[in-house]
Amino acid sequence: MVLNSASGAVKNYNRTGLSILEISHRSSEFENVINECQSLVRELLEVPDDYSVLFLQGGASTQFSMVPMCLMQPHKRAVYLDTGYFSLKAIKEASLFGPVHIAASSKGSDYDLYTL
Structure with missing residues (x-):
């Protein structure tokens, strides 16, 4: 049907x-x-009324740039978790729009708590 x-x-x-x-x-x-x-x-x-529902074009890789482009505030930093390949792509894109802080990484202590 x-x-x-x-x-x-x-x-x-x-x-x-x-x-x-x-x-x-x-x-x-x-x-x-x-x-x-x-x-x-x-x-x-169960999305509350005080939240917006956005329908955005593009695939996941496009969203890696669209999210920080639309949501990062001037003079503020974005905080990401480094969980592997795709999160690194998202982090790289976000760093084009402002400072990015990696709060934690699945790669071990060499990558923990660094800022781009």
């Missing part, structure tokens, strides 16, 4: 004559999709 509904939306979303992939991200139809998704995320994950 879900697959049939999804495939129908790809062909003709909500009887607009357009695919969900074709409608404008500024249209009321797409705004309704985003609002419903936000509502479902809040309900399923």
Whole structure:
């Protein structure tokens, strides 16, 4: 049933004559999709009203730069845990936007508590 509904939306979303992939991200139809998704995320994950739900494009590597770009405050540092390959990618990207502090590392004492 879900697959049939999804495939129908790809062909003709909500009887607009357009695919969900074709409608404008500024249209009321797409705004309704985003609002419903936000509502479902809040309900399923019990997200409080004083938190925002963000839908961001890109994969994980894109998020490594988008998170600090959007959330790091001027003259403040970001704090990361170094747990391996992907956290190091995130740390490297964050360091482009400001100072980064590594609070702990899974690599042992050589890497503990250093600041980029």
